[in-house]
Structure formats: C-alpha cells, structure tokens
Amino acid sequence: MQIERRKFLTSACKACMLAGAGFLISDLTACSPSAKVMMLPVSENAVRLPIAAFAKESMQVVHPEGWFYEIAVRKTSMNQYEALLLECTHQQNQLIVNQNGFKCMLHGSQFNLNGLVVKGPAERPLKRFTTSIDQGQVVIQLKS
Amino acid sequence: MGSNSQKTVISGYGSAFYQRNFDLHQSTVTLERAVLFLGHQFSQKISFFSELELENAKVEGGVSNNAEISMEQAFLKFNLNAHQYIIAGLFTPRIGILNENHLPVNFNGVERPIVETLIIPATWRELGIGFYGNSEKIPLNYSFAFMNGLEGQNFEHGTGIRGGRAEGNLASANNIAVTAALQYFWKNFKFQVSAYSGGTVTLSPKGSDSLGLNSGAFGTPIYLGEADVQYEQNAWSGKALGTYISYPDAGKMNTVYGNNTATGMYGAYVEIAYNWLFKKSTKASFISFARFEALNMNSSIAANGEGIYDGTEDQTHLIMGFGYLPLPNVVIKADVRLMHTGPQNPALVINPAPNALPYQQNNQFLNLGIGYSF
Numbered sequence: 001m002q003i004e005r006r007k008f009l010t011s012a013c014k015a016c017m018l019a020g021a022g023f024l025i026s027d028l029t030a031c032s033p034s035a036k037v038m039m040l041p042v043s044e045n046a047v048r049l050p051i052a053a054f055a056k057e058s059m060q061v062v063h064p065e066g067w068f069y070e071i072a073v074r075k076t077s078m079n080q081y082e083a084l085l086l087e088c089t090h091q092q093n094q095l096i097v098n099q100n101g102f103k104c105m106l107h108g109s110q111f112n113l114n115g116l117v118v119k120g121p122a123e124r125p126l127k128r129f130t131t132s133i134d135q136g137q138v139v140i141q142l143k144s
Numbered sequence: 145m146g147s148n149s150q151k152t153v154i155s156g157y158g159s160a161f162y163q164r165n166f167d168l169h170q171s172t173v174t175l176e177r178a179v180l181f182l183g184h185q186f187s188q189k190i191s192f193f194s195e196l197e198l199e200n201a202k203v204e205g206g207v208s209n210n211a212e213i214s215m216e217q218a219f220l221k222f223n224l225n226a227h228q229y230i231i232a233g234l235f236t237p238r239i240g241i242l243n244e245n246h247l248p249v250n251f252n253g254v255e256r257p258i259v260e261t262l263i264i265p266a267t268w269r270e271l272g273i274g275f276y277g278n279s280e281k282i283p284l285n286y287s288f289a290f291m292n293g294l295e296g297q298n299f300e301h302g303t304g305i306r307g308g309r310a311e312g313n314l315a316s317a318n319n320i321a322v323t324a325a326l327q328y329f330w331k332n333f334k335f336q337v338s339a340y341s342g343g344t345v346t347l348s349p350k351g352s353d354s355l356g357l358n359s360g361a362f363g364t365p366i367y368l369g370e371a372d373v374q375y376e377q378n379a380w381s382g383k384a385l386g387t388y389i390s391y392p393d394a395g396k397m398n399t400v401y402g403n404n405t406a407t408g409m410y411g412a413y414v415e416i417a418y419n420w421l422f423k424k425s426t427k428a429s430f431i432s433f434a435r436f437e438a439l440n441m442n443s444s445i446a447a448n449g450e451g452i453y454d455g456t457e458d459q460t461h462l463i464m465g466f467g468y469l470p471l472p473n474v475v476i477k478a479d480v481r482l483m484h485t486g487p488q489n490p491a492l493v494i495n496p497a498p499n500a501l502p503y504q505q506n507n508q509f510l511n512l513g514i515g516y517s518f
Contacts, residue, residue, distance in 0.1 A: 063226065068225075069226060086226070091183045091193065096329075098283060098334070099329065121247060
C-alpha cells in the first residue's frame with residue numbers, strides 16, 4: 001500500500017512538473033517576438049504579407065528575399081501598419097526584437113516599438129517603409 | 145540590401161567627473177575617458193569596428209599619472225546571416241552587463257559598478273574569435289568565444305584578476321580561455337548567464353615546471369561564473385547581478401609570484417531606478433537610482449600560509465543619485481557612495497601609524513559627472 005502511495009505521489013509530482021514545464025514553455029514562447037520570421041518574395045520593390053498574420057500577434061518579422069536585414073511590421077491600430085528596418089542606425093548592426101522594442105547588442109543602442117532612439121549611441125530613428133493595404137494584404141514598399 | 149553597402153562611421157563616447165573623498169579630504173577632477181569609434185562596412189557581410197581610448201586625458205613620455213592610450217576593441221565582423229555572426233580580433237566578451245555595453249549614458253552612477261570593475265574586470269578585452277547569434281524560434285541570444293588567457297603573474301592584491309588582462313598587448317597565447325553566454329528575453333525581463341574558464345600561466349613548460357606550476361592551454365585554471373537579470377517597464381528599471389571566481393591553484397602562484405591572490409572571490413549588486421520624465425518626454429530622462437553592491441576579493445584564501453586574508457577586500461557600497469539626460473546621448477550625473485570594508489589585517493601593514501593615517505573602514509564619496517555618446 002505504501003509503495004502504491006509512493007508511486008502515486010511520484011507520478012503525480014512528475015505530472016505536475018510536466019504540466020508546469022509545458023505551461024512555462026508555452027508562456028515563454030508566447031512572448032517570443034522573434035518567433036516568426038517570414039521569408040517573403042520581393043515583387044515590384046514590395047513585399048506582401050496577409051493581414052490574417054496579425055490575428056494573434058501585433059508584430060511580424062519579415063525577411064525580403066535577397067535582403068540581409070529583416071523588417072519588423074507592427075499593427076498600430078485598425079488598418080494601420082508600421083514597417084521598420086532592423087538595422088541599427090549607429091553602425092549598421094542587425095537588431096534584436098524584444099517586448100519593448102529593438103536592441104543592438106554591439107554598443108547598446110535601443111529603439112522603442114515606434115523606432116525612436118531610447119538609448120544611445122544611435123541618434124537617428126530606424127528606417128521606416130511606406131505601407132498600404134491591398135486585397136487583404138499589407139504591402140511594404142521597399143523603396144521609400 | 146536595406147542600406148548602402150559601404151560606409152565609414154566615426155563616433156565615440158566619453159566622460160569626466162569630480163570626486164570628493166571625505167575620508168582623505170581629497171578632491172579629484174579628471175577627463176576620465178575619451179573614446180573614438182571608427183567603423184567601416186566593407187560589405188553587408190564584412191565590417192570593421194574599433195574603439196580607441198584615452199584615459200585621464202594626457203599621456204606624456206609613455207606613462208603619466210594613470211593615463212593610458214589603448215585599443216578597447218578592434219575586430220572584424222563576418223555576418224553569416226541576419227541572426228549569426230563571427231568576430232575576430234580584440235573584443236570585449238559578453239561577461240556581465242557592463243563589459244559589452246559600457247557607454248556612460250547607459251549605466252546609472254558616475255562610477256561604473258564596483259563589482260563589474262574589481263570582480264569582473266570591465267572593460268575586459270582580449271584577442272580571439274567569437275561566435276554570436278540569436279534564435280529565430282525563441283528570444284534567446286547566445287555567444288561563444290576563444291581568447292588568450294589571463295596573465296596570472298600580473299594579478300595584484302586589491303584588484304582581483306584585473307591586472308592579468310593582456311588587452312591585446314603582446315598577449316601570451318600559451319594559455320587560452322573559453323567563454324560563453326546565454327541571454328533570454330521574457331516579458332519585461334532579460335536574463336543572462338555567462339561563464340569563463342582559462343589558463344593563467346604564460347610560461348613555457350620548461351619555465352613553469354621549474355616553478356612547480358602547471359602550464360599549457362588551460363594550466364593553473366581560473367573559472368568565472370556570472371548571472372544577471374534586467375527589468376524594464378515604463379518608468380521603472382532594475383538589475384541584479386551575481387558573480388563568483390574560483391582560482392584553485394592561487395596558492396602555488398602566490399608562492400612563486402607573491403601576489404596574495406585569493407582562491408575565491410565574489411560580487412553581487414542590485415539596482416533600482418525610476419525615470420521621472422517617462423510620461424512627459426520621449427527624449428529626456430531624469431533617472432533617480434539606488435544600487436547596493438557587496439564584494440569580497442578574498443572570500444576564500446589558499447591554505448598553509450599561501451594566502452593572507454585582508455579585510456579591506458571585503459566591501460559593501462551603497463550608491464544613490466540621479467542622472468539627467470536631456471536627450472538619450474548626453475548625461476549629467478550626481479551621486480553619493482557610502483563604502484564600508486572589513487578591518488585591515490595588521491600583518492599586511494607595511495607603514496603603521498603614526499607614519500600612516502589609521503585605516504578607516506567607512507568612507508563617503510561625492511561624485512559629479514558628465515557623459516556623452518554619439
């Protein structure tokens with residue numbers, strides 16, 4: 001009886017730990033802004049991504065084919081989208097996306113979600129692309 | 145694509161401060177650092193980065209009153225893709241918070257955190273190769289680097305392992321080191337763990353054998369472990385860091401070089417800060433902060449008389465002050481630091497009272513400073 005109880009407690013503890021780990025992992029990955037890099041073809045100097053991609057996440061990171069830097073596209077309000085180049089305006093390093101904005105690991109520059117400088121040494125805001133809506137897609141004009 | 149492929153960039157940072165030492169009744173003012181960044185982007189795949197530093201304004205005849213001209217960094221960066229790159233040259237590895245990002249506009253207080261000066265010897269730069277990256281799946285950054293090792297014969301009592309940095313100056317490559325770091329972003333937190341392991345004997349086997357020291361790549365090793373967390377939400381920010389150094393064979397080195405280096409050292413600090421202008425301005429900040437630091441550069445010492453305990457290396461510091469940034473790249477700072485140490489070991493006093501003033505375990509400092517980056 002004691003062994004069964006021990007087995008039960010052990011199994012219950014394992015189940016709790018697994019459930020906890022599952023919850024923790026899902027919680028951790030849920031706030032993963034860099035989780036979904038979408039490779040998109042470039043056509044007529046523009047890339048298109050479906051509006052449906054923003055149903056659950058307000059930000060998507062897209063990678064235009066043939067480009068080195070990625071672009072963060074953020075839904076700011078109903079039918080308004082902001083596209084920012086993830087290239088540090090200080091010394092051209094690639095940026096990392098986090099909850100509060102974009103960070104350069106080289107010299108510590110930080111930009112908020114609107115691309116404005118929060119911490120130096122960068123002085124200029126991130127490069128912004130013109131966006132529009134066409135047939136249920138967000139169109140990012142790469143020459144702007 | 146995404147920007148012009150060739151660019152040369154000149155930028156930099158600097159700081160100057162006034163310090164009043166109330167115990168010594170001594171005031172000092174100095175142009176602490178003027179650093180010039182020079183970078184060149186050869187292509188989107190290959191870039192060069194450098195930092196040339198002048199400390200304390202004036203170097204005359206090679207050496208002058210703690211002044212120094214040095215390369216703080218000079219490395220080539222090879223981009224593998226948007227998420228991974230390799231660097232090669234003189235660089236500051238990702239150990240602690242300050243070593244990688246040490247601009248005066250980006251840390252609170254006129255002085256850099258004491259723990260990240262005396263335990264983690266920022267800015268700690270060595271020659272080597274590093275691999276950096278971040279995951280596309282989860283918000284995880286990682287880095288791994290090989291570097292030349294520390295020069296154990298140059299460790300000095302009172303400054304931990306700081307004196308052992310070669311800083312690219314004809315460094316010994318007989319001993320090497322590896323370091324690695326992981327960073328994870330979760331909600332408004334950023335977590336980091338980092339570690340370092342390396343040999344500390346620069347001599348050839350012939351020389352070291354005769355002294356009873358283990359040489360080679362990882363001979364007479366030193367280990368450093370570090371963990372930190374940073375938090376930012378609206379006007380509030382905070383950070384906490386802890387680090388420990390283990391140097392198991394310090395006793396053997398002390399027997400040969402007489403440096404009185406400890407076998408164990410630790411440091412930790414917590415800081416909280418509030419930006420009073422967060423809601424009023426997108427550019428300006430007025431940040432008040434408090435930071436408590438505790439460190440011991442001889443938390444454990446070699447047995448059998450191969451190490452001597454010094455209470456003055458067991459320290460706490462409470463720093464409180466503010467920084468005003470009219471824009472993100474200019475800062476005016478003011479703070480006070482309350483310092484407390486353990487008692488002086490009479491066995492280490494060479495010049496006793498009344499020839500020297502009695503040692504004071506408590507001291508206070510007033511710091512005023514300016515800083516910039518661009």
